[in-house]
Amino acid sequence: MKLLVKAPAKINLSLDVLGKREDGYHEVEMIMTTIDLADRLELTLLDKDEIKIVSHNRFVPDDHRNLAYQAAHLLKNRFNVKQGVSIAIEKVIPVAAGLAGGSSDAAAALRGLNKLWQLGLTIDELAEIGAEIGSDVSFCVYGGTALATGRGELIQALPAPPTCWVILAKPFIGVSTAEVYRRLNKQGIKHPQTLAMIKAIEDQSYSDVCAHLSNVLESVTLKMHPEVNQIKEQMQRFGADAVLMSGSGPTVFGLAQHDSRMHRIYNGLRGFCDQVFAVRLLGEQHKLD
Ligand SMILES: C[C@@](CO)(OP(=O)(O)O)[C@H](O)COP(=O)(O)OP(=O)(O)OC[C@H]1O[C@@H](n2ccc(N)nc2=O)[C@H](O)[C@@H]1O
Numbered sequence: 001m002k003l004l005v006k007a008p009a010k011i012n013l014s015l016d017v018l019g020k021r022e023d024g025y026h027e028v029e030m031i032m033t034t035i036d037l038a039d040r041l042e043l044t045l046l047d048k049d050e051i052k053i054v055s056h057n058r059f060v061p062d063d064h065r066n067l068a069y070q071a072a073h074l075l076k077n078r079f080n081v082k083q084g085v086s087i088a089i090e091k092v093i094p095v096a097a098g099l100a101g102g103s104s105d106a107a108a109a110l111r112g113l114n115k116l117w118q119l120g121l122t123i124d125e126l127a128e129i130g131a132e133i134g135s136d137v138s139f140c141v142y143g144g145t146a147l148a149t150g151r152g153e154l155i156q157a158l159p160a161p162p163t164c165w166v167i168l169a170k171p172f173i174g175v176s177t178a179e180v181y182r183r184l185n186k187q188g189i190k191h192p193q194t195l196a197m198i199k200a201i202e203d204q205s206y207s208d209v210c211a212h213l214s215n216v217l218e219s220v221t222l223k224m225h226p227e228v229n230q231i232k233e234q235m236q237r238f239g240a241d242a243v244l245m246s247g248s249g250p251t252v253f254g255l256a257q258h259d260s261r262m263h264r265i266y267n268g269l270r271g272f273c274d275q276v277f278a279v280r281l282l283g284e285q286h287k288l289d
């Protein structure tokens with residue numbers, strides 16, 4: 001038996017860090033939204049009791065380090081599943097990019113295996129299990145648009161933002177999320193206006209969404225990798241309405257409403273950057289599979 005599952009990437013429209021917690025993580029306040037850029041997972045039941053990862057991307061581990069493997073392992077142990085599974089990952093989302101590719105693969109594996117192994121778990125239960133794998137996994141279980149708090153695992157659904165193009169550009173560098181959080185100077189933070197961003201989304205005001213794009217991790221990654229700032233400047237020069245780094249980076253995204261503007265930014269960046277995409281926002285929580 002086989003099942004195909006989609007694992008969409010996310011961007012952070014707003015990312016604030018409120019402080020450091022006793023468990024070593026940071027207390028965050030983030031507005032996240034899924035985009036139409038997705039990995040595809042093919043789940044196949046195996047006769048042998050094993051978890052097999054198949055991936056042809058050299059940056060993606062094919063053993064217990066893979067977050068989709070960890071999702072399968074967790075479900076298998078907790079619910080005493082005796083059946084094995086092969087998880088083939090067709091990687092489309094750039095790796096270590098600030099787009100939660102690995103987290104979304106884990107979330108897709110949780111959703112898919114819940115069906116394949118007939119576990120009967122609710123989406124909330126899957127999200128809770130996801131939090132044990134990584135801070136972004138809970139959000140990825142739901143998808144859509146949400147306010148994420150705690151270390152990122154407490155999710156409150158939001159309406160879809162006003163529709164627009166998202167142009168993404170990732171330079172050929174990888175960024176360690178742990179290092180970016182570690183290097184953040186908590187004293188010098190200029191906090192985003194999270195509530196204003198929520199209002200902009202609720203009001204469906206594209207210009208207000210653009211005005212409130214903000215990410216406190218941006219300055220840390222920009223200092224480590226000045227080329228990220230160059231990409232931001234290029235996006236602005238080609239006419240993006242607003243530009244921001246996603247998550248801990250290094251991917252930069254620009255927003256545009258009109259097709260002609262999207263094409264200009266996309267074509268302009270392609271000569272300058274390793275991986276460039278133009279996609280739509282996915283909007284509200286939806287049926288992912
Ligand atoms: C920055 C964000 C924004 O969405 O995304 P990415 O850039 O990774 O996509 C997230 O907070 C990343 O989430 P995720 O990548 O799942 O993080 P985890 O695996 O849980 O943690 C990796 C490391 O980041 C640090 N970390 C993560 C989350 C958090 N709230 N505080 C932290 O200090 C910890 O040092 C942790 O060991």
Ligand SMILES: Nc1ncnc2c1ncn2[C@@H]1O[C@H](COP(=O)(O)OP(=O)(O)O)[C@@H](O)[C@H]1O
Nearest residue numbers: 065066067095096097098099100101102103105
């Ligand atoms: N399924 C997966 N896809 C991509 N990377 C994975 C996966 N599982 C584990 N990883 C590891 O997680 C690291 C972070 O990857 P990713 O989730 O793409 O980035 P980010 O956390 O910046 O959004 C990678 O360096 C990779 O070694």
